[in-house]
Amino acid sequence: MLRIRNLCASIDGKQILRGLNLDVNAGEVHAIMGPNGSGKSTFAQVLAGRDIYGVTADDLTFEGRNLLEMPAELRARNGLFLAFQYPVEIPGVSNLYFLRSAVNAVRAHRGLPELDAVDFLSVARAHAQKLDLDDAMLKRSVNQGFSGGEKKRNEILQMMMLEPRLAILDESDSGLDIDALKIVADGINAMRHPERAIILVTHYQRLLNYIAPDRVHVLIGGSIVRSGTKELALELEQRGYSWLEQPAGVEA
Amino acid sequence: MTEQNIYATQFSEIAGRLPGRGLAWVDRLRKTAVERFLDLGLPTTRLEDWKFTNVAPIRRLTFRPVNQVSASIPEPLRSQLDLFPSPRLVFVDGLLDRKLSGLGFGTTPPFAKERANGTPPNLGGEFLGLHMAGLSDSLADPNQAAILESHLGRYAETSDRAFAAWNTGFFADGACVMISPGTILTHPVHLVFISTGAGEPRATYPRNLILAGERSQVAVAEVFLSASGGVYLTNAVTEIVAGAGATIDYYKMECESGDGFHVATVKATLDRDASLTSHSISFGAALARNDLRVALDGEGSQCTLNGLFVVDGQRLVDNHTEIDHRKPHATSRELYKGVLAGHAQGVFNGAIIVRKDAQKTDALQRSRNLLLSENAQINTKPQLEIRADDVRCAHGATIGQIDRESMFYLKSRGLDERAARQILIRGFASEIIEGIRVSSIRQQSEIRLGEWFEGKLEAS
Numbered sequence: 001m002l003r004i005r006n007l008c009a010s011i012d013g014k015q016i017l018r019g020l021n022l023d024v025n026a027g028e029v030h031a032i033m034g035p036n037g038s039g040k041s042t043f044a045q046v047l048a049g050r051d052i053y054g055v056t057a058d059d060l061t062f063e064g065r066n067l068l069e070m071p072a073e074l075r076a077r078n079g080l081f082l083a084f085q086y087p088v089e090i091p092g093v094s095n096l097y098f099l100r101s102a103v104n105a106v107r108a109h110r111g112l113p114e115l116d117a118v119d120f121l122s123v124a125r126a127h128a129q130k131l132d133l134d135d136a137m138l139k140r141s142v143n144q145g146f147s148g149g150e151k152k153r154n155e156i157l158q159m160m161m162l163e164p165r166l167a168i169l170d171e172s173d174s175g176l177d178i179d180a181l182k183i184v185a186d187g188i189n190a191m192r193h194p195e196r197a198i199i200l201v202t203h204y205q206r207l208l209n210y211i212a213p214d215r216v217h218v219l220i221g222g223s224i225v226r227s228g229t230k231e232l233a234l235e236l237e238q239r240g241y242s243w244l245e246q247p248a249g250v251e252a
Numbered sequence: 253m254t255e256q257n258i259y260a261t262q263f264s265e266i267a268g269r270l271p272g273r274g275l276a277w278v279d280r281l282r283k284t285a286v287e288r289f290l291d292l293g294l295p296t297t298r299l300e301d302w303k304f305t306n307v308a309p310i311r312r313l314t315f316r317p318v319n320q321v322s323a324s325i326p327e328p329l330r331s332q333l334d335l336f337p338s339p340r341l342v343f344v345d346g347l348l349d350r351k352l353s354g355l356g357f358g359t360t361p362p363f364a365k366e367r368a369n370g371t372p373p374n375l376g377g378e379f380l381g382l383h384m385a386g387l388s389d390s391l392a393d394p395n396q397a398a399i400l401e402s403h404l405g406r407y408a409e410t411s412d413r414a415f416a417a418w419n420t421g422f423f424a425d426g427a428c429v430m431i432s433p434g435t436i437l438t439h440p441v442h443l444v445f446i447s448t449g450a451g452e453p454r455a456t457y458p459r460n461l462i463l464a465g466e467r468s469q470v471a472v473a474e475v476f477l478s479a480s481g482g483v484y485l486t487n488a489v490t491e492i493v494a495g496a497g498a499t500i501d502y503y504k505m506e507c508e509s510g511d512g513f514h515v516a517t518v519k520a521t522l523d524r525d526a527s528l529t530s531h532s533i534s535f536g537a538a539l540a541r542n543d544l545r546v547a548l549d550g551e552g553s554q555c556t557l558n559g560l561f562v563v564d565g566q567r568l569v570d571n572h573t574e575i576d577h578r579k580p581h582a583t584s585r586e587l588y589k590g591v592l593a594g595h596a597q598g599v600f601n602g603a604i605i606v607r608k609d610a611q612k613t614d615a616l617q618r619s620r621n622l623l624l625s626e627n628a629q630i631n632t633k634p635q636l637e638i639r640a641d642d643v644r645c646a647h648g649a650t651i652g653q654i655d656r657e658s659m660f661y662l663k664s665r666g667l668d669e670r671a672a673r674q675i676l677i678r679g680f681a682s683e684i685i686e687g688i689r690v691s692s693i694r695q696q697s698e699i700r701l702g703e704w705f706e707g708k709l710e711a712s
Contacts, residue, residue: 048664052656076666088661092679092686101675102665109666141679158665 001026001197002047002166005059008222009039009046016042016053018222024166027194031208031233032201034219035241040201041085043219044170047199048082049075062166076102077109079165083155083172085201090142095154098142099124103161127160130190132183149180156187167191168199173207185210205237218244255311256290263421266317270424271388275397281405286421292414304599304631305541305570310513315455315485317422318345325446329479333444336475336692339384340442341375341427346456346486348386348425355379357439381435381468387426387459400428404461407491407547408519415541416517419457419489426459426488429472433465433495440471440501440690449482449509460490464498466523471501473693476516478509483538488516494526496550502530503693504544507700508537510565517543524550524579531688532559532588533697535704536567536596545574548582548610559588560684560697562704563596564624570599577610577640584614589684590621591677592628602647603635610640617647622680624654624673674705 002024009017016039024030034040046053049072060067062080070078090098104114115123128138131153143151152172159167172184188198188211200207208216208230216232217224218241225244226232263286272278294311295302325344333342333352342352355375376385376393390396410417427443445458464470476486486508494500500520508514514537520528532542546555561569575584590598600619619632634647654676662672681701688694 048660050660072660072663073666073668073672076664082664084661084664088655088658090658090661090676090679092682093675098662098665098675101667101671102662105666105668105671162665 001063003059003061005057007046007055007057007060009042009053009055011042011053016222017046020219020223022217022224024197024199026165026197028214029192029198029200029211031213031216031230032199032219033203033205033216033233033236036203038219039222040203040219041170044082044085044168044199044201047168048072048080073105076162077106081159081162081164081167083152083159083167083169085170085174087143087151087155089144091144093142094139095142096121096124096138099138099158099161102158106162124157124161127157130160131157131187133157148175149177152176152184153180153187156184159191160187165195166197166199168201170201171203172200173202173204181207182210205233208233220245254293256293258314259418260286260290262317266422270422272391272397275391275401277401278391282421285405285410285417288410289414289417289421292412292417295414301572301601304597305539305568307539309538310485313453313483315453317424318347318454318456320347325448326479329446329477332477335696336442336444336473337439338442339379339382339439340444341384341386342444342446343425343427343456343458344446345448345454346424346445346458348388350375353386355382355384378432380437381432382437382441383430383432384441385428387428387461388424390428396428399430400461403463403491403493404459405491407493407521408489408517413517415487415515416489419459419487419517422455422487423457423459423489426461428461429470430463431465431468431470434467435465436469437471440473440692442692443472443474445474445476445486445488446479447477447482447484447486447508447512448479449484449512450480453483453485455485455487458486458488460488462490462492462500462502464492464494464500466495467497468495469499471503471690473503473505473690475505475507475693475696476514477507478512481509481511483511484509485513486515490516490518492518492520492528494520494522494528494553496523496525498523498526500526500528501689502528503688503690504530504532504542505693505696506532506534506537506540506542508535508540510538510567512537514540516541517545519545519547520555521547521549522553522555525552526550527553528555530555530557531684531693532557532571533684533693534559534561534563534569534571535700536561536563536569538566539568539570541570541572543572545576546584547576547578548584549578550582551579552581553579554583555585557584557586557588558684558687559600560590560681561588561598562591562681562701563598564593564704566595568597570601572599572601572603574603574605575615577604577606577613577615580609580611580613582610582613584616586617587684588619589680590619590630591624591681592621592630593624595625595627597628598630600630600632600649601635602633603637604645604647606638606640606643606645608639611642613640613643613645615643615645619649621649621651622654622677623651624677677705
């Protein structure tokens with residue numbers, strides 16, 4: 001589904017990703033772990049099409065399509081979704097209106113008719129309920145005045161509504177108390193599907209107690225230094241990252 | 253020939269048939285004002301108040317006054333009128349159109365009989381505490397004229413204001429709205445001004461008076477529409493008087509043509525514990541200038557002035573507001589938001605005056621602006637004159653562009669550049685639009701904003 005070869009990304013002359021390689025198949029859940037500053041969030045943003053980075057790759061294809069030639073909105077319409085680490089507040093735009101615009105933009109691209117307001121609302125409410133987000137949250141401005149946990153759950157809600165083929169979740173577990181973490185994890189698990197892949201970007205192993213990944217990768221200094229099964233995550237939990245860090249001089 | 257000569261000649265030609273002719277106080281009012289106007293001439297950018305707005309295009313043209321009601325207004329506008337139900341007064345090229353106007357509540361012409369409240373009388377009568385008529389008709393009615401004498405021209409200053417003086421000399425009609433003490437009006441009053449823009453450039457001088465009796469509550473919406481573009485000048489003056497404890501919800505919506513000129517002066521005077529909420533929605537014109545001046549002339553009075561201006565192309569909107577805290581314990585809140593695209597120009601100048609005796613004044617002013625292009629321009633300036641010491645006065649202004657992070661967030665959800673920008677601009681504008689309590693004005697604002705996105709305004 002996703003094939004990455006020698007992905008490099010830089011910003012303001014600073015190299016962040018250095019030759020990253022990764023393959024993700026449909027139905028799989030991958031965890032990308034790594035210490036702060038290793039390039040995890042950059043990796044997530046680059047996949048979603050953030051245009052502030054200078055990006056090169058020998059190969060960056062999503063379902064056979066070259067992502068390098070695709071602006072962010074086309075990636076989204078083709079089924080790529082990024083749950084933001086820091087969801088953006090949009091004052092004056094109701095969450096519901098935002099969600100409906102997004103869903104209809106994606107549906108239009110797939111040749112599906114627009115969802116009418118009533119159908120949309122009932123679907124949105126059902127998903128919101130699963131995430132323990134009340135109706136009022138749907139009517140409020142996007143992310144404005146939301147608590148950290150509410151913002152993260154709102155990202156999961158968007159993922160549920162947009163039904164992506166590939167979901168990248170950037171630290172969707174950070175800042176959550178244990179109850180919220182379970183809700184978010186349940187939401188993500190509910191999205192597991194043979195046709196869908198999920199990439200969890202996380203600093204801690206905690207989330208992986210609830211979502212069992214098929215593969216775990218360690219990102220350090222802008223490239224993947226080790227890959228393994230979920231046992232690797234447990235090992236990282238006990239030993240930290242330092243034993244995997246490369247000799248001095250590589251770290252940016 | 254200078255504009256003074258042109259308009260002096262015009263005045264001598266039309267003075268004999270202007271409404272109120274023969275009433276000594278009206279004649280005097282007009283004469284004094286015209287002399288003042290001729291003395292001042294049109295403002296130049298050398299005046300601080302007109303620093304950013306050059307009225308040379310108005311000076312270059314000769315605007316003829318309108319003598320008779322236009323035969324008809326185009327069909328599309330007629331259906332648009334249905335959006336502004338009665339009680340309403342409709343003015344076509346500045347003159348009252350009685351057929352389109354009515355006192356009934358919540359109806360549209362031909363004014364089906366009001367079910368529960370009995371049949372509304374003709375204009376000029378009183379209906380459920382509302383008295384509403386054309387100014388010209390009111391001046392012809394001795395009883396009404398007597399009331400007008402103590403109000404008309406008593407509030408809007410003309411001594412150093414050329415446009416207001418010009419209007420005071422030349423007004424041919426306007427709205428006269430009076431609400432009896434204690435009346436709570438359930439339906440908003442719509443005052444609709446349509447410029448046909450036909451033929452040679454013409455000027456209209458709408459002159460409105462809104463008197464809200466003690467403890468009354470009323471919503472009044474002024475709407476300025478262009479029938480089919482064209483070059484014309486609207487020079488309007490509205491005087492608003494809020495009696496003790498009165499609550500006025502005032503709206504001014506300006507949708508003039510891209511070739512039209514719009515200069516409006518609104519002066520509101522508030523008595524003790526009175527409250528005014530104003531929404532000024534402006535889509536610009538070749539030149540649009542909105543002067544809104546509020547005198548908080550009673551203890552405990554309060555005003556909220558909200559504004560939204562959305563302009564593109566070569567349009568210009570200039571908002572000048574002045575809040576005069578004359579008495580203690582008065583509160584003012586102000587928020588003006590501007591959206592500027594293309595080569596548009598915007599001005600916000602917010603004066604807050606706190607007089608020596610106006611202790612415990614609480615004033616807050618904010619100006620927020622969104623620039624959508626490199627060629628768009630905004631000049632925003634607070635102007636504070638504080639002579640009392642125990643006051644709270646705060647102001648702030650921001651000028652920004654579309655936030656890139658927000659754009660990426662929306663794009664990452666599948667929205668393209670255009671849709672994402674629209675959502676963010678709507679979000680920016682909604683803070684003002686959602687505060688609009690009169691549904692016709694709120695809907696129109698949303699519709700106009702939608703049209704603005706489609707670029708229709710650019711073409712008109």
